[in-house]
Amino acid sequence: MAIHPSGTFDYVAIVPELGEDQAPWTVRLRTPIQFTGDNRSNTRLVGHSPTLEISDAGITPSVQTSRLTGKVSPRVLRSRLTLTAATRNDAGVESVSFHIDRALAMALCPHDMLCMARTGCGGLALSIIRNGQLVAAAGAVSAVPLGESARARTPIDILREAEAVFRKHDPDFEFGHLPVEIRIGEQTRLMHGGRRRIGPYEVFVEHGFYRGIPGTNECAAISLVGTCPDVVAIASAQLLDSPDALEIVGWRA
Numbered sequence: 001m002a003i004h005p006s007g008t009f010d011y012v013a014i015v016p017e018l019g020e021d022q023a024p025w026t027v028r029l030r031t032p033i034q035f036t037g038d039n040r041s042n043t044r045l046v047g048h049s050p051t052l053e054i055s056d057a058g059i060t061p062s063v064q065t066s067r068l069t070g071k072v073s074p075r076v077l078r079s080r081l082t083l084t085a086a087t088r089n090d091a092g093v094e095s096v097s098f099h100i101d102r103a104l105a106m107a108l109c110p111h112d113m114l115c116m117a118r119t120g121c122g123g124l125a126l127s128i129i130r131n132g133q134l135v136a137a138a139g140a141v142s143a144v145p146l147g148e149s150a151r152a153r154t155p156i157d158i159l160r161e162a163e164a165v166f167r168k169h170d171p172d173f174e175f176g177h178l179p180v181e182i183r184i185g186e187q188t189r190l191m192h193g194g195r196r197r198i199g200p201y202e203v204f205v206e207h208g209f210y211r212g213i214p215g216t217n218e219c220a221a222i223s224l225v226g227t228c229p230d231v232v233a234i235a236s237a238q239l240l241d242s243p244d245a246l247e248i249v250g251w252r253a
Contacts, residue, residue, distance in 0.1 A: 127141070
């Protein structure tokens with residue numbers, strides 16, 4: 001079963017001007033909630049308008065091996081992103097934190113749009129958009145905006161057509177590991193893993209979507225050549241894909 005919407009989030013923050021008061025940044029829901037009489041359905045993990053603080057978190061403390069791909073997690077200097085609820089009224093927990101490569105946090109510029117999401121499968125994602133153009137995205141990239149010219153999704157419609165062909169030979173056939181469809185401009189690629197150059201972007205896929213209950217989101221990185229080094233986006237994606245990537249602090253009694 002997927003995580004209830006009250007355990008998810010889909011936020012956006014606008015990077016403030018340099019030199020402004022270093023108070024926590026203001027964050028809002030990317031899409032306003034249509035309120036109902038069900039308080040739980042109106043709730044999001046850290047509310048409708050949390051604050052964001054970015055702090056240094058040192059080097060990755062230990063090496064972990066992905067249970068899905070067998071790849072080793074990166075040893076990099078990290079930044080810690082902490083979202084803190086403004087009120088208990090619409091938030092399930094007091095705060096959540098996760099890490100990205102410090103170099104990606106340092107790449108943020110004033111007026112950039114920083115998007116952050118947690119999906120119904122528990123996947124984490126982040127994207128940076130500058131003047132409508134994607135600078136970088138990491139994690140479950142299909143869950144966050146990717147600017148005016150980039151898109152990512154799990155192409156269920158295409159996969160169902162392919163499964164129908166295989167089921168002529170095996171009626172129970174289904175794909176367990178689904179590719180990511182990355183579209184940059186007019187170019188489209190289907191990727192289970194690996195690295196590709198698509199237009200002005202470097203694209204890396206650690207893994208696609210794994211079916212299950214509720215399933216496991218893709219892990220990918222997209223970076224604009226000449227603006228964000230691909231290794232920085234890749235390391236951030238791998239950090240977000242860790243099973244314990246999200247640190248949750250509940251409300252104190």
